[in-house]
Amino acid sequence: MAQVEATTERIIAADADTVFDALADYKDVRGKVLTGHFSEYEVREGGDGEGTLVHWKLQATSKRVRDCLLEVSEPTDGQLVEKDRNSSMVTTWTVTPAGEGRSKVVVVTVWDGASGIGGFFERTFAPKGLGRIYDELLQNLATEVEK
Numbered sequence: 001m002a003q004v005e006a007t008t009e010r011i012i013a014a015d016a017d018t019v020f021d022a023l024a025d026y027k028d029v030r031g032k033v034l035t036g037h038f039s040e041y042e043v044r045e046g047g048d049g050e051g052t053l054v055h056w057k058l059q060a061t062s063k064r065v066r067d068c069l070l071e072v073s074e075p076t077d078g079q080l081v082e083k084d085r086n087s088s089m090v091t092t093w094t095v096t097p098a099g100e101g102r103s104k105v106v107v108v109t110v111w112d113g114a115s116g117i118g119g120f121f122e123r124t125f126a127p128k129g130l131g132r133i134y135d136e137l138l139q140n141l142a143t144e145v146e147k
Helices: 016-024 029-033 116-145
Strands: 003-012 038-045 053-059 065-073 079-084 090-097 103-112
Touching (some): 003 116, 016 116, 029 116, 103 116
Antiparallel strands (some): 038 053, 079 090
């Protein structure tokens, strides 16, 4: 099995602390900025960054739905890591300053892909599809924090 990786980034017109706090706010903000690809959103423990346990279903394609139960950690300043208990998927959000009143958000998702021909197609197409989903989510986040 080869690891599959999808990366998306965006510059947001808000300072890094504001953006990070919004991303880490699973109780109020995160549910509002998710796209239509996410359903059954539920905070099960915590709700603010480290120690949060959150559930959602991610419909990446019409046939591919992932049931995600994510443990959230903050290994370093400006970084949120969501590890899925139901799969090998790990999503890392990194927020850094990008000039006065601006920040850069990079989201990287990795998981163990399938083998064989199915794995080839997964490695080829899944990163692009997930990239589009996270690009839309980052646009929603920008709209939320740039108010």
